[in-house]
Amino acid sequence: MFNLWGRAVIIRAVRRFFDRRGYLEVETPLRLPTLAPEPHLLPQRSGQWFLQTSPELCMKRLLARGIPKIYQICKCFRREERGSRHLPEFTMLEWYRAEADYCDLMSECEELLPAVAAALADTAGTERELARPRPETALFAGPGNHLAPSWERLTVAEAFRRYAGIEVEEALRRDLFDQLLVERIEPRLGQGRPTFLCDYPAxxxxxxxxxxxxxxxxxxxxxxxxxxxxxxxxxxxxxxAEQRRRFEGDRALIRAAGRRPPPLPRRFLADLAEMPPAAGIALGIDRLAMILLGAERIDQVQAFTPEQL
Incomplete structure (x- = not known):
C-alpha cells in the first residue's frame, strides 16, 4: 500500500511539473504497424502489428506537425525483460522540446527529480503516512538529499578510462562495450549524486x-x-537520409541475429524532414518510484507483477 500511494504521488507530481512548464500531454497509439529497429530489444507482437517499445516515433511526428513541447506517460512492452529492475510491461515518461538540445534536457532532469521528491515530502494527511519516503531506505529522504545541482557529467570515454581501464574505442573493437559498462562502470555511477553519462560513441x-x-x-x-x-x-x-541509413544498419544487425526486423517506418521518415531541431528523453517511472521510495526491486512499486496475473 505504501508504494502504491507513493507511485500515485510521483505521477501526479510529474504531470504538474510539465503542465506548469507549458508542455502538452499527448496520448499516442500503443499498437503500431512498425517500430524503430533496435537490435538489442525484442518487441512484443500484437497480431501482425507490434506493441510499442517506446512512443518515440509518434511523438516526433507530432513535433514535426508543429507542437513544440510535449510529454506522455504510457505503457511500453519489451519481450524477455524480467529481473529486479526490468519488466516486460513498464511505464515510461517521455518528453520532447523543439529548439532544444541534450544539455537542456539534463538541466530539466535536475529540476524534475527534486520537484517530485519535494511532492512526496509535502504529501499531507493520510497520504503522508503512506506515501512519504522512508528515511531509513529512500535515497533522497530528508535534508542533504543529494539532488541539489550540479550533478556529475561524465563522458563515456572518460568513464571507460576511469573505471574500466580501457579506451572506449578498444572496448568497441573487441565487442566489450556492453559487458564493461554493466560490470565495471554502471555500479559506480550516481553514487552520492546523480550522474549524466554523456557523449556516446557515434x-x-x-x-x-x-x-x-x-x-x-x-x-x-x-x-x-x-x-x-x-x-x-x-x-x-x-x-x-541519415536516419534511414542507420535504420538499415540496425535492420541488418537484427537479421544477423537470426530475427526478422520490423518494416521500415516510412511515414516517420517522411515526417522527419519537417521536424525542427529538438531534444527528447525517456525516463522510467517504475525506476523513479524505486529510487524515491527506497524499493530494492521493481516488483515493490507495482500493483501486480506478471507472475501474479
Whole structure:
C-alpha cells in the first residue's frame, strides 16, 4: 500500500511539473504497424502489428506537425525483460522540446527529480503516512538529499578510462562495450549524486544527432542514480537520409541475429524532414518510484507483477 500511494504521488507530481512548464500531454497509439529497429530489444507482437517499445516515433511526428513541447506517460512492452529492475510491461515518461538540445534536457532532469521528491515530502494527511519516503531506505529522504545541482557529467570515454581501464574505442573493437559498462562502470555511477553519462560513441547514437564539434560522438546521455539507469536522452537526429541509413544498419544487425526486423517506418521518415531541431528523453517511472521510495526491486512499486496475473 505504501508504494502504491507513493507511485500515485510521483505521477501526479510529474504531470504538474510539465503542465506548469507549458508542455502538452499527448496520448499516442500503443499498437503500431512498425517500430524503430533496435537490435538489442525484442518487441512484443500484437497480431501482425507490434506493441510499442517506446512512443518515440509518434511523438516526433507530432513535433514535426508543429507542437513544440510535449510529454506522455504510457505503457511500453519489451519481450524477455524480467529481473529486479526490468519488466516486460513498464511505464515510461517521455518528453520532447523543439529548439532544444541534450544539455537542456539534463538541466530539466535536475529540476524534475527534486520537484517530485519535494511532492512526496509535502504529501499531507493520510497520504503522508503512506506515501512519504522512508528515511531509513529512500535515497533522497530528508535534508542533504543529494539532488541539489550540479550533478556529475561524465563522458563515456572518460568513464571507460576511469573505471574500466580501457579506451572506449578498444572496448568497441573487441565487442566489450556492453559487458564493461554493466560490470565495471554502471555500479559506480550516481553514487552520492546523480550522474549524466554523456557523449556516446557515434556508432551507439541510435536516433541521436552527432556533435557538430566532434562527429565521433553523439549528443546522447543516460542518467544514473545509485548505479541504476533512470533515463536516456539526446539531441534528435532530423536528417531523414541519415536516419534511414542507420535504420538499415540496425535492420541488418537484427537479421544477423537470426530475427526478422520490423518494416521500415516510412511515414516517420517522411515526417522527419519537417521536424525542427529538438531534444527528447525517456525516463522510467517504475525506476523513479524505486529510487524515491527506497524499493530494492521493481516488483515493490507495482500493483501486480506478471507472475501474479
Amino acid at each position: 556508432a551507439l547514437g541510435a536516433l541521436a544527432r552527432l556533435s557538430p564539434t566532434n562527429p565521433a560522438v553523439a549528443e546522447r546521455f543516460e542518467l544514473y542514480v545509485k548505479g541504476l539507469e533512470l533515463a536516456n536522452g539526446f539531441s534528435e537526429l532530423t536528417d531523414p
